Amino acid sequence: MTKRLWLAGLIWAAVSGVAFLALGNAIVATGLAVFGFVLLVVLAMAGDWEQHPDFEERELARARRRAARRQRTAGARARDRERWEAHQARKAEKARARTPGDDGRV
Known part of the structure; x- marks a missing residue:
């Protein structure tokens, strides 16, 4: 945790106390303490706001994951390609067999 967050926590504890x-009213004091605590949590969560990857870094990571997945599934894609080519060959053979004029009729 940063010094700024520790300082904010100490200030919150002092102001709440x-x-x-x-204040004579415990409800108002509790409301202020809760509101201050929420602000402290927001400050803690926003502390690393600027430490996120930019667009290029995210896209590079995605490209690496896609390349690894393509390499991992290369065998399955090759088998699918072979089956597709065999299917296309059977389909072309059927089309040639059904061309007009082969059976003597026009």
Whole structure:
């Protein structure tokens, strides 16, 4: 955790304590303490806002994953290609067998 977050936590604890001591109403003091805690959590979550990868880094990572997946499934794709080519050859053979004029009729 950063110094800034620790400082914000200490300030929140001090302000919450003062709110409970100075204000006579515990409900208002609790509301201020909860509101301050929510702000502290938002500050903690926003601390690494600028440390995300940019578009090019994300796309490079995706390209690496796609390349690894393509390499992993190369055998299955080769078998599918062979079956497709055999299917196309059978289909072409059937088409040649059904051409008009082969059976003596026009």
